[in-house]
Amino acid sequence: xxxxxxxxxxxxxxxxxxxxxxxxxxxxxxxxxxxxxxxxxxxxxxxxxxxxxxxxxxxxxxxxxxxxxxxxxxxxxxxxxxxxxxxxxxxxxxxxxxxxxxxxxxxxxxxxxxxxxxxxxxxxxxxxxxxxxxxxxxxxxxxxxxxxxxxxxxxxxxxxx
Amino acid sequence: xxxxxxxxxxxxxxxxxxxxxxxxxxxxxxxxxxxxxxxxxxxxxxxxxxxxxxxxxxxxxxxxxxxxxxxxxxxxxxxxxxxxxxxxxxxxxxxxxxxxxxxxxxxxxxxxxxxxxxxxxxxxxxxxxxxxxxxxxxxxxxxxxxxxxxxxxxxxxxxxxxxxxxxxxxxxxxxxxxxxxxx
Numbered sequence: 500x501x502x503x504x505x506x507x508x509x510x511x512x513x514x515x516x517x518x519x520x521x522x523x524x525x526x527x528x529x530x531x532x533x534x535x536x537x538x539x540x541x542x543x544x545x546x547x548x549x550x551x552x553x554x555x556x557x558x559x560x561x562x563x564x565x566x567x568x569x570x571x572x573x574x575x576x577x578x579x580x581x582x583x584x585x586x587x588x589x590x591x592x593x594x595x596x597x598x599x600x601x602x603x604x605x606x607x608x609x610x611x612x613x614x615x616x617x618x619x620x621x622x623x624x625x626x627x628x629x630x631x632x633x634x635x636x637x638x639x640x641x642x643x644x645x646x647x648x649x650x651x652x653x654x655x656x657x658x659x660x
Numbered sequence: 661x662x663x664x665x666x667x668x669x670x671x672x673x674x675x676x677x678x679x680x681x682x683x684x685x686x687x688x689x690x691x692x693x694x695x696x697x698x699x700x701x702x703x704x705x706x707x708x709x710x711x712x713x714x715x716x717x718x719x720x721x722x723x724x725x726x727x728x729x730x731x732x733x734x735x736x737x738x739x740x741x742x743x744x745x746x747x748x749x750x751x752x753x754x755x756x757x758x759x760x761x762x763x764x765x766x767x768x769x770x771x772x773x774x775x776x777x778x779x780x781x782x783x784x785x786x787x788x789x790x791x792x793x794x795x796x797x798x799x800x801x802x803x804x805x806x807x808x809x810x811x812x813x814x815x816x817x818x819x820x821x822x823x824x825x826x827x828x829x830x831x832x833x834x835x836x837x838x839x840x841x842x843x
């Protein structure tokens with residue numbers, strides 16, 4: 500079901516993304532595996548740290564994506580407002596959406612529920628990815644960064660393990 | 661030595677090389693000491709100066725990148741030391757101006773009263789670590805590190821400033837970013 504993630508990683512690399520910085524999420528496992536194989540990845544200790552490294556790379560003109568689970572997105576709110584948005588860094592966020600399904604583990608339920616509203620209140624433009632639309636959505640994200648905007652790509656967790 | 665004196669002292673040695681400065685009085689003192697296009701003033705996002713510096717250092721291996729950090733700042737992002745120590749950028753010089761208080765918010769104590777940041781950096785595989793307490797000692801280390809490979813940490817023990825506050829940075833954040841990227 501998540502096989503498109505490898506193609507998506509390859510597509511983003513070919514469209515100019517040079518670095519993938521983040522904290523692992525099982526929803527994004529295949530994407531992270533491909534980025535690791537391509538040696539373009541740094542695993543950070545926290546999501547805020549990942550965003551810091553990414554903005555440093557952007558200061559050096561190197562296009563960068565930050566990946567995380569939505570729990571980590573919640574950790575990152577202040578860094579998004581006071582670093583990414585304040586300085587207008589064109590970060591692409593890739594966020595795994597836990598708590599998308601009602602039967603997900605209990606710790607994911609609340610954040611999964613409020614995530615759409617958080618993104619909206621942050622005014623962070625987002626699109627939800629699936630195996631059919633990923634290419635269009637990734638092209639949209641690249642266009643956003645070329646205009647100097649940050650944006651978020653969301654992958655819902657559509658399976659329970 | 662107070663922070664402003666320490667910053668002025670190392671600017672003589674750093675010349676035009678990039679500096680990523682932590683938020684609060686560290687950025688403000690740097691701005692007042694010498695406003696350069698190669699200064700990145702981190703206004704918000706407390707804790708992340710070393711992470712931003714790491715990102716710049718990895719992507720500009722031919723330049724030496726200086727991080728001006730504070731004790732309160734780095735204590736918020738100790739994980740960063742493990743990432744820097746794992747990736748080992750040779751061109752990263754991480755200075756921590758350590759007064760053992762959060763001076764920008766009213767001088768509340770930090771844990772560096774009890775715990776050594778230098779020892780943590782050493783345990784995290786920084787290539788060289790130093791602690792300096794005097795101007796003379798600091799000048800010597802600044803000359804010495806020119807021949808050393810990073811990551812390097814210098815903990816600069818400073819006294820609290822006596823109520824003298826540097827002016828706020830008068831550049832827009834986007835301007836700070838743009839001029840840094842073009843320099």
